[in-house]
Amino acid sequence: MGSEDVLKSASTLASYTVLLQVMFRVLTFLLNAFTLRFVSKELIGVVNVRLLLLYSTLVFLSREAFRRACLSGEGAGRNWRQVINLLWLTFPLGCVWGVLLVCVWWWMLQAPDPESIPHYFPAVGLFCLAALTELLAEPLWVLAHAHMFVRLKVIAESLAMIAKCLVTVVMVVSAPQWGLYIFSAAQCVYAGILLLCYVLYFVHFLGSEEAKEKNFPFHRITDLLPSRVDREPLLNWNLTTLTWSFFKQSFLKQILTEGERYVMTFLNVLNFGDQGVYDIINNLGSMVARFLFLPIEESFYVFFAKVLERGQGVRNQKQEDVSIAAEVLECLLKLVLLIGLIITVFGYAYSHLALDIYGGELLSSGTGPTLLQCYSCYVLLLAINGVTECFVFAAMSKEEVDRYNVLMLGLSASFLLxxxxxxxxLGGVGFIWANCCNMALRITHSIIYIHRYFLQSEYTPLWGLRPHSAVMAVLGISAGITTLSERMFCCDGGWVLRLAHVAVGAVCLLGVVTTVFLTETRLVQFIKTQLLPKYTKKST
Incomplete structure (x- = not known):
């Protein structure tokens, strides 16, 4: 598959994944707004901080390293039989992590009051079971992702998320006294349907004419089980050692990603109610980052990993591949930077109104608006870090990954402290500022690596971090106008004044978008041809 084909596939995957994540976040957004009317903020704090931290920790530590290693290019020694054998290690590894984490969650952490938050201990076990169920689909997920099965990912995750939301809504309305059982059952349904969709797809796909046309490496569903063929080693040693390097990195990355939840969970700096409010605002503030930036990062990591040979300098790469990689990186940096700046500018002036509409006085009073305003600034750093790190991790050699692990260890320790x-x-705001400091350090490291990587070439993709001066001017004017509008119209003067505040923001946003469209023509062309492929004509 050539560089242009890989770029097209990665762009298509990113586009559909963005749409999928938009749907996910909208459903989750509406679900949280609904459940806030039926359950306490303490219960939300236990579910969204304590139990989902268990789930994300188990899943991430068990599969992230395998995903990054097995989705690398041919230079890693691609042999799909050995890749599948390696991927099946995620489940036993998950079982080991599950036992350890459940013991910690049961006996080392302070349990919530059983009167106000019942069924905590069974819920921990059920969330662990749901995570292990999702890990069973990991070999199929990697196969689908590597071969760009876009529809499978979209359909499977859509059905699973819709089922989870339906189960939650029905049980919250009909049996709110079940407490944590509601969210445990919904999580198990999500993982089960996700696994079922992948299994049914590959049962139907393997052996079909489509599989033969695509020269798919497997022919029967039993081929996807671990086995040894033709006296080959069970595992590819280079791929295994690369996985180990990523595993050490993933452990540290998980601490950095979920650091505030670990601090809240293990150090008890906030009570369950404050944890619930913080997590709701955190999810609301990171909505764009999750449904837009994360899919771009995941999809274009695949692109960079396939186009560039890991560990090789820019002079040792195919120059056509280097050229297209530099161009894509520059456009991606410009795109996420502009989106992050827009969120920062408008998030400051509309945080109070958003929280008042979303959760009422429960969220809009107290520190809620301040938390969301600070998070709007953090999103800008999240955007830049996601793109820079996806390139760096795809280009690094095994030795460079190991050296970066040492840096990550220092970042993890300093971040937690x-x-x-x-x-x-500062309370919950302190978590956000700590995240900002940590993210700024990671961005600095990635920028230095990218600068050195392209130093001996004619390409300067870091110019993507310099938006047009006209765009910056319009953003500055919009920041002043919307801040003044908030003081005049929001948020105690009734719906008419609130709508006036929204109208002012809409006009300013239109001005920003128009300026971007007129000045950043190269970026607009990239979006039209790569990130919105279904709207472009197919080449004949």
């Missing part, structure tokens, strides 16, 4: 100190001083 800074989180604890700032939270003790």
């Amino acid at each position: 800074l989180s604890y100190w700032l939270t003790w001083m």
Whole structure:
């Protein structure tokens, strides 16, 4: 598959995944707004912080390293039989992590009051079971992702998420006294349907004419089980050692990604009610980052990993591949930077109104608006870091990954200490500022790596971090106008004044988008041809 074909496939995957994540976040957004009317913020804190932290930790530590290693290019020694054998190690590894984490969650952490939050101990076990169920689909997920089965990912995750939402809504309305059982059952349904969709798809696909046309490496569903063929080694040693390097990195990355939840869970700096409010605002603030930036990062990591040979300098790569990789990186940096700046500018002036509409006085009073305003600034750093790291991780050699692990260890330790100190001083806002400091350091490292990587070439993809001066001017004017509008119209003057505030923001946003369209023509062309492929004509 040539570079242009890989780019087209990765762009299509990113586009559909963005649409999928938009649907997910909208459903989750509506679901949280609904459940806030029926359950306490303490219960939400236990579910969204304590139990989902268990789920994400188990799943991430068990599969992230395998995904990054097995989705690397041919230079990693691609042999699909050995890849599948390696991927099946995710489940036993998940079982080991599950036993350890459940013991910690049961006996080392303070259990919530059983009167107000019942069924905590069974819920921990059920969330662990749901995570292990999702891990069973990992070999199929990697196969589908590597071969760009876009529809499978969209349909499977859509059905699973819709089922989870339906189960939650029905049980919250009909049996709210079940407490944590509601969310445990919904999570198990999500994981089960996800696994079922992947299994049914490959049962139908393997052996079909489509599989033969695509020269798919497997022919029967039993071929996807671990086995040894033609006296080959069971595992590819290079791929296994690369996985180990990523595993050490993933452990540290998980601490950095979920650091504030670990601090809240293990150090008890906030009570369950405050944890619930913080998590709701965190999810609301990171909505765009999750449904837009994360799919772009995941999809274009696949692109960079396939186009560039890992560990090789820019002079040792095919120059056509280097050229297209540099162009894509520059456009992606410009895209996420502009989106992040827009969120930062308009998020500051509309945080109070958004929380008042979403959760009423429960969220709009107290520190809620301040938390969301700070998070709007953090989103800008999240956007840049996601793209820079997806390139860096795809280009690094095994030795460079190992060296980066040492840096990540230092970042993890400093982040946890800074989180604890700032939270003790500032409350929930301290978590966000600690995240900002950590993200800024990671971005600095990635920028230095990218600069050195392209230093001996004619390409300068980091110019994507310099938006047009006209765009910056319009953003500055919009920031001033919307801040003044908030003071005049929001948020105690009734719906008419609120609508006036929204109208002012809409006009300013239209001005920003128009300016971007007129000045950033190269970026607009990239979006039209790569990120919106279904709207372009197919080449004949």
